[in-house]
Amino acid sequence: MTRRLSCPRFKPLCRAIKICALCAQLLAAVAPEARAYRPYAAQTETKTSWMSVSSRSTGQEDYLAISADGTAIIRSKNRKATITRRGKIKEQLARDFFREIENSPIITSQGGLDSKQILYRDDRLRISAYISGELRRIDAPMKNFGEAFSHAFSEVKKAAGKMPVEKQLKGFLMAELIEGMALEEYRSKAPKETADRVIETSDIQKINPLMKAIKQPYRLIPLENEDEIKDMKAFISVRGLYTDQQFFYLSSTRGTFKCEVLNTFNDRKPAKH
Secondary structure, eight states: OOOOOOSGGGHHHHHHHHHHHHHHHHHHHHHHHHHHSOOGGGGTTTOEEEEEEEOTTTOOEEEEEEETTSEEEEEEEOSSOEEEEEEEOOHHHHHHHHHHHHHOHHHHOGGGSOOOOSOOOSOEEEEEEEETTEEEEEEEEGGGGOHHHHHHHHHHHHHHTTSOBOOSOOEEEEEEEOOHHHHHHHHHHSOHHHHTOOBOHHHHTTSHHHHHHHHSTTOOEEEOSHHHHHHHHHHHHHHTOOEETTEEEEEETTEEEEEEEEOSSTTSOOOOO
């Protein structure tokens, strides 16, 4: 027979037991949240940004993708040559750059997501970055991002320019979400049955680079080998996707995308669809 601890001298013990039980519940509730606040280095896989900067005066255009662990790809193109480099820069440089991304008002503000201007003379930056879990893209003159950001970007770009030249990569795939007039133009050119056909996500996932490209628009997704290119060409053919010069179009549950295969170097012929 179990006796209840009703005697006054047991009240402090009962109170202590209740406090211990409450503490255990609080610790259980807080533990999952504690794992979410790990040091910066533990989150490097999810911190990635990609951008292109173009100079109207020189015609130079540089694409740069960087992760917070320093992993980077840079593709530089001018009127004479296109060169791709891939490797790793100092992690501290990458961390400094991501800190400036998070501190730049034009990137973090809800109202400054699109600052397009018809006329400009300075270098222009188009950058995609995750802010509070949301993928944002900003298009504005470089000077609008602030002096600290420009300096951090310059240091990252300078370091990436010293990485080894990439010789094995077969190319890149890039997807751009089209809306408004661009979407109407596509619908006017493509056969109706093609334009109205929506490819299911489960089918797109079979082509890994293509799935990555539509999940992260404007990012250059590496095509590591010829098999990836062949699989994508077969997908375009079997699905009867609409092609227009170097582009092909994909209507999915995420929207309609204009996709392009880009070369690693300009001495290679563009991949035909």
